Amino acid sequence: MGRQQSLAQLKDNCIFDLLVIGGGATGCGVALDAASRGLSVALIEKNDFSEGTSSRSTKLAHGGVRYLEMAVKKLDRVQYNLVRDGLRERHILLKNAPHLSNRLALVTPLYRWIDIPYVFSGLKLYDMLAGKRNIGHSRLLSRKEVLRRFPTVKAEGLKAGVLYYDGQFHDARLVLALALTAEQHGATIINHVAVSGIIKENGKATGAKVTDSLNGETWQLNAKVVINATGPFADQIRMMDNPAATKILSASSGIHIVLDKRFAPPDTGLMIPETEDGRVLFVLPWENHALIGTTDEPAEISEHPRPLETEIDYLLRHVTRYFNLQVEKSDIKAVWSGLRPLVSDPKAIDTAQLARDHIIEESDSGLLTIAGGKWTTYRKMALDTVDHVLKRFDLFAPQSSCQTEQLPIRGGAEYSENGNLELRDKYGFDADVATYLHRTYGDQAKLVAQLAAEGYGARLSEKHPVLEAEVLYAVRFELAERVIDVLARRMSLALLDTKATRQAVPRVLKLMTDELGWDQKRIEEETLLVEKRLTEAL
Ligand SMILES: Cc1cc2nc3c(=O)[nH]c(=O)nc-3n(C[C@H](O)[C@H](O)[C@H](O)COP(=O)(O)OP(=O)(O)OC[C@H]3O[C@@H](n4cnc5c(N)ncnc54)[C@H](O)[C@@H]3O)c2cc1C
Numbered sequence: 001m002g003r004q005q006s007l008a009q010l011k012d013n014c015i016f017d018l019l020v021i022g023g024g025a026t027g028c029g030v031a032l033d034a035a036s037r038g039l040s041v042a043l044i045e046k047n048d049f050s051e052g053t054s055s056r057s058t059k060l061a062h063g064g065v066r067y068l069e070m071a072v073k074k075l076d077r078v079q080y081n082l083v084r085d086g087l088r089e090r091h092i093l094l095k096n097a098p099h100l101s102n103r104l105a106l107v108t109p110l111y112r113w114i115d116i117p118y119v120f121s122g123l124k125l126y127d128m129l130a131g132k133r134n135i136g137h138s139r140l141l142s143r144k145e146v147l148r149r150f151p152t153v154k155a156e157g158l159k160a161g162v163l164y165y166d167g168q169f170h171d172a173r174l175v176l177a178l179a180l181t182a183e184q185h186g187a188t189i190i191n192h193v194a195v196s197g198i199i200k201e202n203g204k205a206t207g208a209k210v211t212d213s214l215n216g217e218t219w220q221l222n223a224k225v226v227i228n229a230t231g232p233f234a235d236q237i238r239m240m241d242n243p244a245a246t247k248i249l250s251a252s253s254g255i256h257i258v259l260d261k262r263f264a265p266p267d268t269g270l271m272i273p274e275t276e277d278g279r280v281l282f283v284l285p286w287e288n289h290a291l292i293g294t295t296d297e298p299a300e301i302s303e304h305p306r307p308l309e310t311e312i313d314y315l316l317r318h319v320t321r322y323f324n325l326q327v328e329k330s331d332i333k334a335v336w337s338g339l340r341p342l343v344s345d346p347k348a349i350d351t352a353q354l355a356r357d358h359i360i361e362e363s364d365s366g367l368l369t370i371a372g373g374k375w376t377t378y379r380k381m382a383l384d385t386v387d388h389v390l391k392r393f394d395l396f397a398p399q400s401s402c403q404t405e406q407l408p409i410r411g412g413a414e415y416s417e418n419g420n421l422e423l424r425d426k427y428g429f430d431a432d433v434a435t436y437l438h439r440t441y442g443d444q445a446k447l448v449a450q451l452a453a454e455g456y457g458a459r460l461s462e463k464h465p466v467l468e469a470e471v472l473y474a475v476r477f478e479l480a481e482r483v484i485d486v487l488a489r490r491m492s493l494a495l496l497d498t499k500a501t502r503q504a505v506p507r508v509l510k511l512m513t514d515e516l517g518w519d520q521k522r523i524e525e526e527t528l529l530v531e532k533r534l535t536e537a538l
Helices: 003-010 025-036 065-073 077-096 115-133 143-149 171-184 231-241 309-322 375-392 419-427 431-456 468-477 483-490 498-516 520-535
Strands: 015-021 041-044 101-110 139-142 160-169 188-190 193-201 204-212 218-228 249-259 268-272 281-286 289-293 297-299 334-343 359-362 368-371
Touching: 003 041, 003 188, 015 025, 015 204, 025 041, 025 171, 025 368, 025 375, 041 171, 041 193, 041 218, 065 077, 065 115, 077 101, 077 115, 077 160, 077 375, 101 115, 101 143, 101 281, 115 160, 139 143, 143 160, 171 188, 171 483, 193 218, 193 231, 218 231, 218 375, 231 249, 231 334, 231 368, 249 309, 268 309, 281 309, 289 309, 359 375, 368 375, 419 431, 431 468, 468 483, 468 498, 483 498, 483 520, 498 520
Parallel strands: 015 041, 015 218, 041 188, 101 268, 218 368
Antiparallel strands: 101 160, 139 160, 193 204, 204 218, 249 289, 249 297, 249 334, 268 281, 281 289, 359 368
16 A cells, blocks of 8 residues: 555544554554554554664564573572473464565573583573473584684684574564564554654543644544554653653663674674673674674663764674684774663552563553563564554454464465475576575565566666665555665665665665655755764664
């Protein structure tokens, strides 16, 4: 459905069953869960889908090795449940979005003999908890094997390693795929429309005042239930509902840096088990590059958090400590920051205590806030939210139970392992392009390939497999409205390589101008915005 059609539906004065505010993993997950049960749903995203935290994660679908350590050390059932839920959801994600996710082998290098039994038994327990959903057995690696699998790791003092498996996924594209799958199930979804107020009748939340950020138009949306899924911004919406509401959110920032692929082998990640501040750190293969993260610093809540020099130094320091390679700031191809929404449970006696799981809070007006959790458990968070809605509100859903466990996510239904070979043979793509299109678009890749065959097959950057055809596809079928939507979230170029992105901007701008009929004012606005994002913060 195009933007104009979605806007027409949203202005139709109808009353939706649910209005979901926020188009990150949580909001799009809720929209999909509700729409697939047959509820009528509107989803409003202020910026672009996943432009908040959900495109800036480490991209691991995991139970959380560190949570497991806490669960065991403190005999903590909540932490244990988090790991168990994460491992279950990891399995469902790999099954329902096979094009956007993969199993990833991770190596933990060990430099002290004493750590070997500790880490090995912990990861064995991790396997056991996954049960029949386990995706590979952990095992000990000799020093030689560690260096064979991860040749750049520091050999000096290395004793052994442990190999284990987790899931990896393409976070930005998965949010988009969730939104588009929700749309296929009848939801009306839109980006670049912001909620600026909660409407109430007799003290009950009955909708929201919304503004189209692209043209400033304002109108009201009516819904039986309003759901606040705005991640780090949840308090802003809670305060639109009740200016006296107690804040439940704080944020911590986490940055990632992207280096050239020579820093990580293509099929194995590295998990550094203990950083100088007692955290874990990952060096992962990602889109033919090395992704390194992350940090954890208390932060102000802002839409585009800036990576701090101290955070960059911290990551480089650790990489240098664990690698035989000298890594300099000039090696960094891209850097970006995200905000972890940390919630304190409003019902907890000690309000400073952070909830480790997600929370669903219902305000006096009936506004529901779903916050916390992690990317991996978005589906469970959505399920709990919609179950809560059906229990507490007078709504009829044709399917009362959750449908998403068996629901393929757009691009996944007819995905076949060897689809890249078909693309290469039929359209004559280079091998890297065929593999990239296959993994990025799944069973929709042939539509992009057709556009490429119609004269849009040129690369946007000589060093990356991204094509002009993707720009048209993003505008026509994937709700991309701005140049930066295409460069940062329909394709990942901006998160991988700032220099290559700058070089691609004029061509993307031209393609979008021709497609959308932009005037000079809009062209200037887009040029400024993309430069601002690339210079200041994505
Ligand atoms: C550095 C880092 C690494 C992480 N790594 C992992 C990982 O590897 N695995 C994992 O499972 N989890 C990970 N997480 C956690 C995970 O990314 C988050 O839990 C998840 O993305 C939160 O999604 P969300 O939809 O709740 O929030 P968001 O993605 O922030 O979405 C909220 C949306 O609401 C929109 N919004 C705000 N105000 C309004 C308004 N007024 N009107 C309309 N829309 C509005 C925002 O624009 C935003 O798009 C990581 C988090 C960070 C910060």
